[in-house]
Amino acid sequence: MKSPLRIAVLECDEPIGRTKEKYGGYGNLFKELLQAGADKVAAKDGVKRPALDITKYDVVNTEVYPSLENVDAILLTGSRYNSYDNDPWILKLVDFTKQVLQQDRVRLIGVCFGHQIIGRAMDVKVDRSDKGWEVSVVPVTLTEKGKALFGIEHMSIHQMHRDIVYVYPDSVEKLGHSDRCEVQGMYAKARLITVQGHPEFSADIVSELLENRHDKGIFDDAMYKDGMSRVQKHHDGVAVGAAFIRFMLED
Template sequence: MQQPLKIAVLECDEPIGRTKDKYGGYGNVFKALLDSGADLIADKDGVKRPELDIREYDVVNAEVYPILEDLDAVLLTGSRYNAFDNDPWILKLVKFTKQVLAQKRVRLIGVCFGHQIVGRAMDVKVDRSDRGWEVSVTPVQLTEKGKALFGVKELAIHQMHHDIVYNYPDSVEPLGHSPRCDVQGMYTKGRLITVQGHPEFTGDIVEELLENRHAKGIFDDAMFKDGMERVRKHHDGVAVGAAFIRFLLED
């Protein structure tokens, strides 16, 4: 009997408003994504649907971490915070990520802020982008490896970031780029996969973030209007979720 994949979701932030009411925490947002990804590969690949054992850990407020020996994978979520800051909880997260990278069995997934934390843990520059925000559904030009992993020629994915990983670490395969972000995803077989975008986000989630940041003056009228015009466009989030599951299953 196949054992469930044991995945620790490190919650690096918490949702707001309607999203929080619906999901509680980002662990449940990712559970929905990964469940959909598992369903997709069972349907598309003709394999038995893998069972998932997903557990959440609050690394911001509680600073609670899993025991690696109990896991198959660690997933780092997105966040409103800056991956290049030196808050104690961020430094602790970087240290833990380095521990995951230093061993060979437990695999690592990073999304947005999580992608940037992986970059920082691999000693490449992470900082504010001088090209501005990327928001809402955005096309990403994929490398050949990106096309193979995600099963699409060009990736449509929700974005919500102003920070970037500036360079690819030598040990990873690049997955894609966009006009405002050269490092859209990283991959090392059997070790790690990351994306700068948010495959777990839905139109509802991003609409609420756009509204919230527009109300706070973070987004001006033009950026808000542009993001809202693209927020309901098709996106390939579930395809990315399926790629995460395939990555966890690969030999």
């Protein structure tokens, strides 16, 4: 894929509070992650740093989408919404994702809700987990493919979800699993890469989400305290961002 890499970020939600004040939209969070990933690829792989051309689309409120001939990759962000619901904007997003899957040039990246939307578009079960919420920094056991793609033996990554992809589509390679989620990432060479976790999140962002959901009664005291006890732990977000860049560069 030629430089600059033209990446369209489909914003499937917007941040809250301090995070919104700092970043505006989730597209800016992913821009920061991908730039850090490009830096890491250049430093670690000894290659010229790829230039990035990142555009953002609010698919919830405006339902405007990029033209596929003008982009090289589509990234679907996380969201507070349920990936299995049938709201008109969600159905439109699933249909658009299917269009991307039906061609072979533009590549797909999915994060959390975006990971689940890709699973839904590939006709596997996406629903509420029977194991409850998975929050804050969580260890993920990587497959051999996951280790190779992310360049690490063990992964820790921020999580904020209770919906999951239940099974892997037949056409993808498995990237890893956690205690509460069997499908932590999917990969198909030069086609798609997804993660259930949030590589773009930081301790500050997740702390604010934990506080907000605790205040609203979504998280009880025990879940809130458990999440806060792990929120400052090391996480491998930039390694995931670098894997996204390598994925876009692979032949």
